[in-house]
Amino acid sequence: MIDIKKEIQKDRRAFIKNVLSGTIAGSLLMVIPAGAALDERLPEQLPGMRGDDSPFTEKKFAFVVDVTACIGCGSCCVADKNEYNVPDGNYRTWVERYVIDDHDEVFVDSPNGGLDGYTEPRKDIPYPVRDTFFVPKLCNMCEKPSCVQVCPVGATYKTEDGFILIDKDRCVGCGYCIQACPYSVRFLNPVSRTAEKCTWCYSRVRQGLLPACVNVCPVHARKFGDLNDKTSEVYKILREPHVISVLKPGMGNQPALHYLGLRREVV
Amino acid sequence: MSAVAHGETIAAVSNYIFPNDLHVHWSLMIVLYPYITGLVAGAFIVSSLYHVFHIKALKPVARFSLLFALAFLICATWPLLNHLGRPERAMSMMLTPNPTSAMAGFGYIYSAYFIVLLLEIIFIFRPIVVGLGQKATGFMKALYGVLAIGSDNVSEKALKLDHKIIAFLAAIGIPMACFLHGYVGFIFGGIKANPLWATPLMPLIFLLSACVSGIAGIIVTYILLMKLSGREIDVECVQTLVKFLWGFFILDFTFEMLELFSHFYMATHHWHTLEALYSGPLFNTFWVAQVGIFSVIPFFLLMFMSLIRFKDGLLLFFAPIASIMILVQVLLMRWNVVVGGQLMSKSERGATVFHPMWLEKEGILPAIIIMIAPVVILWIIGKILPFWMDDEGVEVA
Numbered sequence: 001m002i003d004i005k006k007e008i009q010k011d012r013r014a015f016i017k018n019v020l021s022g023t024i025a026g027s028l029l030m031v032i033p034a035g036a037a038l039d040e041r042l043p044e045q046l047p048g049m050r051g052d053d054s055p056f057t058e059k060k061f062a063f064v065v066d067v068t069a070c071i072g073c074g075s076c077c078v079a080d081k082n083e084y085n086v087p088d089g090n091y092r093t094w095v096e097r098y099v100i101d102d103h104d105e106v107f108v109d110s111p112n113g114g115l116d117g118y119t120e121p122r123k124d125i126p127y128p129v130r131d132t133f134f135v136p137k138l139c140n141m142c143e144k145p146s147c148v149q150v151c152p153v154g155a156t157y158k159t160e161d162g163f164i165l166i167d168k169d170r171c172v173g174c175g176y177c178i179q180a181c182p183y184s185v186r187f188l189n190p191v192s193r194t195a196e197k198c199t200w201c202y203s204r205v206r207q208g209l210l211p212a213c214v215n216v217c218p219v220h221a222r223k224f225g226d227l228n229d230k231t232s233e234v235y236k237i238l239r240e241p242h243v244i245s246v247l248k249p250g251m252g253n254q255p256a257l258h259y260l261g262l263r264r265e266v267v
Numbered sequence: 268m269s270a271v272a273h274g275e276t277i278a279a280v281s282n283y284i285f286p287n288d289l290h291v292h293w294s295l296m297i298v299l300y301p302y303i304t305g306l307v308a309g310a311f312i313v314s315s316l317y318h319v320f321h322i323k324a325l326k327p328v329a330r331f332s333l334l335f336a337l338a339f340l341i342c343a344t345w346p347l348l349n350h351l352g353r354p355e356r357a358m359s360m361m362l363t364p365n366p367t368s369a370m371a372g373f374g375y376i377y378s379a380y381f382i383v384l385l386l387e388i389i390f391i392f393r394p395i396v397v398g399l400g401q402k403a404t405g406f407m408k409a410l411y412g413v414l415a416i417g418s419d420n421v422s423e424k425a426l427k428l429d430h431k432i433i434a435f436l437a438a439i440g441i442p443m444a445c446f447l448h449g450y451v452g453f454i455f456g457g458i459k460a461n462p463l464w465a466t467p468l469m470p471l472i473f474l475l476s477a478c479v480s481g482i483a484g485i486i487v488t489y490i491l492l493m494k495l496s497g498r499e500i501d502v503e504c505v506q507t508l509v510k511f512l513w514g515f516f517i518l519d520f521t522f523e524m525l526e527l528f529s530h531f532y533m534a535t536h537h538w539h540t541l542e543a544l545y546s547g548p549l550f551n552t553f554w555v556a557q558v559g560i561f562s563v564i565p566f567f568l569l570m571f572m573s574l575i576r577f578k579d580g581l582l583l584f585f586a587p588i589a590s591i592m593i594l595v596q597v598l599l600m601r602w603n604v605v606v607g608g609q610l611m612s613k614s615e616r617g618a619t620v621f622h623p624m625w626l627e628k629e630g631i632l633p634a635i636i637i638m639i640a641p642v643v644i645l646w647i648i649g650k651i652l653p654f655w656m657d658d659e660g661v662e663v664a
Contacts, residue, residue, distance in 0.1 A: 152365055153359040172353050183285075187290075188352055267613075
């Protein structure tokens with residue numbers, strides 16, 4: 001203790017400099033090896049995310065779900081639950097099954113959020129089935145997010161690269177965002193007692209990896225990429241003359257989640 | 268012809284609920300919150316009718332309604348704190364508020380209103396407090412000293428200044444009371460994702476039902492406390508309160524029905540969901556209870572009491588009955604809006620169910636305790652500040 005005091009008294013300015021540089025160097029050491037280890041383990045799935053020349057504000061990420069491709073296997077739900085340890089009965093993502101009979105009646109279900117996969121056909125359809133398809137749901141990452149608007153403490157916020165995230169250390173657990181979200185993607189985590197939702201795997205994306213659900217989808221029904229990258233698949237899909245829509249466009253939230261081949265029965 | 272041929276997007280409600288919509292997040296506590304703030308705003312309006320608009324007949328309850336408002340205002344935050352997942356972070360709403368959030372304003376509006384109400388009570392009761400302080404000893408003497416804000420000057424000049432301050436506080440108190448409750452309505456009315464809530468009429472309906480519940484609350488407690496203490500009831504005062512109650516209730520009920528009728532008439536795709544809600548899960552609590560029993564019956568009771576001069580005994584028998592029914596009506600309205608709105612899934616294809624338990628954190632028992640608390644607080648306030656005494660120390664009734 002006395003030694004430190006002597007040290008400070010000798011040259012106050014030099015002491016502060018030493019402390020500051022030590023802190024900065026220490027913090028860098030904590031960050032750099034982590035990145036390096038990841039690079040070695042997994043190849044980069046999103047181009048340019050690990051380079052220094054890629055400030056994240058230059059990215060404009062979009063998510064595309066191909067309704068015509070989804071087979072309802074539930075792999076995405078399993079991957080998501082494992083990645084985030086989602087409590088039972090709550091869903092960051094889920095898959096809905098639509099069945100339309102030849103009397104044009106629409107039947108929708110999503111038992112356990114589709115987590116177990118749709119292995120059996122629905123048996124309670126009164127007339128012959130005319131059409132059936134699956135619709136995966138997740139956070140819409142709105143351009144104008146209602147949840148961010150209503151959060152009383154700013155715990156839900158939009159990052160500069162367009163992701164809507166939740167700071168669970170700030171969230172008061174009032175549930176206002178859950179009421180405000182038109183897509184019901186939010187829930188209150190019973191353990192942390194704070195709001196939670198899909199983040200499009202922000203931590204993975206920032207490290208150049210695809211969201212977990214995109215990564216595991218066996219039929220490539222979930223697609224993710226940068227719209228500013230003209231070689232990306234999502235850019236091409238949204239540029240080409242496909243049938244593309246967003247959910248509840250009338251809400252005016254302008255989702256960054258797009259659906260390829262979306263049917264009008266889907267809400 | 269099939270539904271598809273008509274371009275209808277939803278051919279059937281197959282009772283599909285989004286998986287995260289099964290749970291009703293805003294429970295009994297959020298039903299009580301607008302109910303309690305409504306009682307506060309309504310009671311304040313009663314007091315202001317005397318202090319600002321000089322409705323002389325309301326003199327007997329003018330002071331009491333302020334204390335009634337204070338007792339309930341003290342408890343207004345309790346259901347909210349009990350509801351929050353992380354109540355220890357509640358102060359963040361005031362320290363680091365999000366300016367675009369309707370909810371973030373509550374702390375400020377609540378605090379500002381609390382200060383105005385407290386100041387008005389202090390100035391109105393100052394002459395009495397000075398008198399009581401002279402007679403009291405020990406702790407009570409010290410307490411009265413604090414309540415008199417250190418001044419025992421009750422000269423004519425000082426009281427004149429007091430009255431000016433009171434008139435000013437009561438005058439700014441009215442828009443503040445309106446704002447407090449209109450704002451609570453907006454917390455719901457501003458949620459576009461919920462077709463039952465998202466209507467510009469919501470703040471107005473909340474405000475009018477607040478006035479109605481406050482007046483009804485004052486009628487019931489005034490008559491009850493007078494009977495219990497063996498004092499004489501001022502029939503003229505009750506008669507006037509009944510007339511105001513009827514007037515406000517006409518507006519309240521009209522707008523409630525108008526809101527529903529507009530949805531029905533415009534019949535956007537939202538009506539599809541709302542219709543299923545009103546004819547299904549809300550049929551009993553809305554049509555049968557809120558509208559059929561607790562709106563129509565008190566409406567006619569109040570109308571008869573306002574238009575026909577009842578005998579005193581009859582008036583004092585029916586006025587509390589109608590008022591209690593109105594209090595139930597407003598509670599049902601809060602339930603139907605807050606819980607009803609959440610029963611509809613945002614899938615627009617089905618409704619969930621909600622049955623509050625007795626002993627859970629936000630259950631029926633905590634709700635009852637929170638509703639009894641203001642009554643206990645009012646009783647304690649009554650031990651310090653006399654409800655029915657005017658400046659000269661004479662009973663007003």
